[in-house]
Amino acid sequence: MSTAFPRALIVGASSGIGATLALKLAGTGAKVAAVARRQAELDALAAQSAGRVLPYAGDVLDYAATPALFDRIVDDLGGLDLFIYNAGVMPPVEESEYNFDKDRQMIEVNFLAAVQWSNLAAAHFEAARAGVLCGVSSVAGERGRRGSPVYTASKAGLTAYFEAMRNRLTRYGVRVVTIKPGPVETPMTAGLKLPLMITADQAANEIVSALEGGATEAFVPGIWRPIMFVVRNVPSFVFTKTNI
Amino acid sequence: MPPRPLAQSPRKVFDGFGFCQRSVSAFVQPRSVEDVAAVLSRASEEGVRLGMRGSGRSYGDAALNGGGLILDMRHMGRVLSWDAERGVIEAEPGLTIRELWTRTLADGWWPPVVSGTAWPTLGGCVAMNIHGKNHFRMGGISDHVLELDLITPGGEHVTLSPTRDPELFFAVLGGFGMLGVVTRIKLQLKRVYSGRLKVQQFHTPTLQSQLERFEQHTQDSDYLVSWVDCITSGAGLGRAQIHRATYLHEGEDPDGVAMLSPAKQDLPGHIMGVPKSIVPKLLKLFSFNLGMQAVNLVKYAASVVGSTKPYLQGHAAFHFLLDYVPEFRQSYAPGGFIQYQPFVPKEAALPVLTEILRRSQRAGIVSYLGVLKRYRPDRVLLPHALDGYSLAMDFPVTAANKADLWRLCGELSDVVTEAGGRFYPAKDSVLRPQDVQRAWGQDRLSRFAALRRRADPRGVLRTEWAERVGLDVFDR
Ligand SMILES: Cc1cc2nc3c(=O)[nH]c(=O)nc-3n(C[C@H](O)[C@H](O)[C@H](O)COP(=O)(O)OP(=O)(O)OC[C@H]3O[C@@H](n4cnc5c(N)ncnc54)[C@H](O)[C@@H]3O)c2cc1C
Ligand SMILES: NC(=O)c1ccc[n+]([C@@H]2O[C@H](COP(=O)([O-])OP(=O)(O)OC[C@H]3O[C@@H](n4cnc5c(N)ncnc54)[C@H](OP(=O)(O)O)[C@@H]3O)[C@@H](O)[C@H]2O)c1
Numbered sequence: 254m255s256t257a258f259p260r261a262l263i264v265g266a267s268s269g270i271g272a273t274l275a276l277k278l279a280g281t282g283a284k285v286a287a288v289a290r291r292q293a294e295l296d297a298l299a300a301q302s303a304g305r306v307l308p309y310a311g312d313v314l315d316y317a318a319t320p321a322l323f324d325r326i327v328d329d330l331g332g333l334d335l336f337i338y339n340a341g342v343m344p345p346v347e348e349s350e351y352n353f354d355k356d357r358q359m360i361e362v363n364f365l366a367a368v369q370w371s372n373l374a375a376a377h378f379e380a381a382r383a384g385v386l387c388g389v390s391s392v393a394g395e396r397g398r399r400g401s402p403v404y405t406a407s408k409a410g411l412t413a414y415f416e417a418m419r420n421r422l423t424r425y426g427v428r429v430v431t432i433k434p435g436p437v438e439t440p441m442t443a444g445l446k447l448p449l450m451i452t453a454d455q456a457a458n459e460i461v462s463a464l465e466g467g468a469t470e471a472f473v474p475g476i477w478r479p480i481m482f483v484v485r486n487v488p489s490f491v492f493t494k495t496n497i
Numbered sequence: 498m499p500p501r502p503l504a505q506s507p508r509k510v511f512d513g514f515g516f517c518q519r520s521v522s523a524f525v526q527p528r529s530v531e532d533v534a535a536v537l538s539r540a541s542e543e544g545v546r547l548g549m550r551g552s553g554r555s556y557g558d559a560a561l562n563g564g565g566l567i568l569d570m571r572h573m574g575r576v577l578s579w580d581a582e583r584g585v586i587e588a589e590p591g592l593t594i595r596e597l598w599t600r601t602l603a604d605g606w607w608p609p610v611v612s613g614t615a616w617p618t619l620g621g622c623v624a625m626n627i628h629g630k631n632h633f634r635m636g637g638i639s640d641h642v643l644e645l646d647l648i649t650p651g652g653e654h655v656t657l658s659p660t661r662d663p664e665l666f667f668a669v670l671g672g673f674g675m676l677g678v679v680t681r682i683k684l685q686l687k688r689v690y691s692g693r694l695k696v697q698q699f700h701t702p703t704l705q706s707q708l709e710r711f712e713q714h715t716q717d718s719d720y721l722v723s724w725v726d727c728i729t730s731g732a733g734l735g736r737a738q739i740h741r742a743t744y745l746h747e748g749e750d751p752d753g754v755a756m757l758s759p760a761k762q763d764l765p766g767h768i769m770g771v772p773k774s775i776v777p778k779l780l781k782l783f784s785f786n787l788g789m790q791a792v793n794l795v796k797y798a799a800s801v802v803g804s805t806k807p808y809l810q811g812h813a814a815f816h817f818l819l820d821y822v823p824e825f826r827q828s829y830a831p832g833g834f835i836q837y838q839p840f841v842p843k844e845a846a847l848p849v850l851t852e853i854l855r856r857s858q859r860a861g862i863v864s865y866l867g868v869l870k871r872y873r874p875d876r877v878l879l880p881h882a883l884d885g886y887s888l889a890m891d892f893p894v895t896a897a898n899k900a901d902l903w904r905l906c907g908e909l910s911d912v913v914t915e916a917g918g919r920f921y922p923a924k925d926s927v928l929r930p931q932d933v934q935r936a937w938g939q940d941r942l943s944r945f946a947a948l949r950r951r952a953d954p955r956g957v958l959r960t961e962w963a964e965r966v967g968l969d970v971f972d973r
Contacts, residue, residue: 317501317502317505320504320505320508320523321504321505324564372508373508376508376509376510376521377521379510379519379521380510380519380520380521380563382519382831426831
């Protein structure tokens with residue numbers, strides 16, 4: 254089987270979208286390094302993929318360990334063609350709750366650690382004059398929302414960071430891809446009732462075709478593009494009065 | 498809190514000036530001798546390999562250390578003392594040639610040896626033992642260094658001079674940063690009485706006539722350089738335009754003293770009548786052989802019909818023309834380019850340079866322009882100079898020509914070493930271990946290895962160039 258990305262790395266690959274993506278890419282023949290904290294889940298992926306998914310237990314908040322882990326993975330894979338930062342957290346935040354512990358975790362996992370990992374991959378790709386750098390952001394990053402101020406801020410930051418990386422790296426032959434899923438059924442959204450919800454399998458299929466098809470920005474599913482076009486243009490005063 | 502391990506320092510993509518060699522390294526930017534000493538001892542303890550870098554003006558991989566640590570010396574660039582009576586400057590290694598002359602020229606002193614660009618740092622200049630268009634007369638920069646301070650990975654802090662540990666002194670000069678970090682340089686400058694030089698141009702219709710002209714003028718010139726048409730074959734093979742320059746004596750140039758002002762040195766906004774900013778685009782347009790052939794023809798024709806009458810030109814304009822073409826490298830985008838600069842003994846120059854030009858033409862890989870210079874023997878342990886000539890050629894690198902280009906350069910290197918020739922690490926991307934072994938010989942390499950064992954017993958220092966040509970292997 255021929256794969257577009259023989260050597261891939263997914264950070265945040267132990268469940269939900271990341272785990273499904275890892276298996277799908279492995280199914281195309283790729284070797285996929287999978288990073289997350291839960292070793293048992295990663296080992297299960299390795300077993301399911303006949304060893305094509307390579308587990309690397311690690312916490313993205315262990316900033317001191319990250320550079321060496323990245324180097325080891327690139328070494329083990331013998332190079333890198335595709336990098337995906339998918340790790341993310343969205344702890345429930347109640348109405349009128351101002352909780353720095355949760356805020357900090359979201360900013361660190363969704364944004365700060367994303368910057369650290371993606372910078373490492375970006376430097377590698379820039380020097381190689383090749384590669385695909387992908388970040389899983391969210392439609393939630395398009396506007397600040399009253400129900401999840403810091404989650405939306407972390408994703409807005411991630412989207413802006415990836416846009417800047419695209420402006421920096423396209424000239425070097427590196428493709429930078431921003432994925433913006435709408436609601437997806439995963440452990441993150443367990444128990445939540447959200448509009449236009451799709452399965453992780455559907456989401457992973459759409460992401461793989463965006464990666465293979467040469468996209469630089471993909472709404473998942475595509476219907477979110479026109480919706481978000483409208484939402485982006487709704488005047489701020491409307492948001493202050495509604496529950497969006 | 499213990500200091501962060503060196504391997505976790507910020508990273509950057511570094512390239513050589515030809516931007517076809519690149520790699521990612523962690524980097525640190527020392528600001529003092531203490532910083533340098535601390536990094537060296539920690540690198541040793543933490544098992545990190547490190548290489549120094551000045552302005553990164555070496556063309557290939559001499560200032561690269563992918564996967565390791567780069568010691569970026571540019572933030573250690575103070576002038577420590579300046580004696581305007583005797584023309585002696587003491588400076589930290591990050592001082593650039595440009596910063597040097599802008600400080601000293603108004604007092605009537607110019608660096609005795611400068612490269613074709615003013616951006617290199619003094620550290621990079623002494624580590625490579627740079628040459629100018631006057632090596633046949635003034636030697637390399639090593640001939641003007643009065644003293645050096647060196648910190649070795651082994652922990653020694655030493656002051657070196659032609660009389661204090663000369664063996665190590667003449668190995669550090671031209672030792673491409675493999676013996677330690679140079680932290681202070683004391684340099685003797687050259688007295689000048691005008692901010693300008695007297696320049697004369699001639700054309701020479703063949704390679705032979707070019708070499709004869711050079712030999713004629715080594716006695717009565719301070720600078721000699723020629724721009725060689727590498728494209729024309731047959732009877733006009735190696736035809737060139739020679740530039741010869743001399744210093745002006747006291748009183749010879751009525752505006753001489755006024756021209757010593759650094760502000761008077763910078764070039765106007767036009768180069769040969771073309772606005773500077775569009776020169777790279779023009780070059781890019783001509784970056785195919787046919788176009789370049791037309792350019793060569795026009796340049797050559799201009800010099801044939803043009804006057805050989807001497808004219809006056811500022812030092813900076815004479816030496817650093819390329820610096821005034823913003824981003825001229827972009828004419829080689831996206832693949833970049835390499836420079837190949839063999840050095841050939843004078844007796845062998847005619848046949849060997851003829852062979853080099855013919856072979857590259859036959860392979861269909863031709864330099865757009867060649868630069869010929871004349872040298873005298875050099876005292877450093879690993880010299881590139883010898884009593885003879887060098888021909889520097891720029892070759893664009895593309896995905897399609899890369900393998901052929903490297904093969905061609907390998908063949909040319911065989912021809913060069915066969916004739917007793919040498920090479921220059923600052924201008925290299927293609928040398929193989931056997932080329933370096935033949936060029937310098939086992940005796941010089943063994944002496945260098947012995948000094949390495951003393952200065953860097955744990956093998957902390959590394960550059961991609963040193964590794965590629967096998968110096969690490971010779972050592973151990
Ligand atoms: C347009 C152009 C024209 C040129 N013309 C000439 C020319 O006419 N003649 C000539 O000789 N060269 C020429 N060069 C080459 C250039 O002079 C050398 O490559 C010089 O070494 C560049 O200095 P740098 O500060 O950029 O050093 P880098 O390229 O950054 O480093 C060069 C070497 O010096 C070592 N080094 C740097 N700092 C220190 C330190 N403090 N202690 C110990 N080692 C150190 C590095 O490890 C490396 O091995 C030219 C280059 C360009 C781009
Ligand atoms: N589900 C949605 O509706 C939706 C919508 C838009 C965007 N997204 C985004 O899609 C991405 C994937 O989410 P998901 O829905 O698939 O949720 P998920 O199943 O909870 O997956 C999150 C992944 O991130 C990893 N992770 C979290 N914290 C980590 C840490 N400190 N170190 C290493 N890995 C860490 C988790 O691994 P461990 O717990 O094993 O460490 C897990 O693999 C997230 O970025 C999310 O924001 C989701």
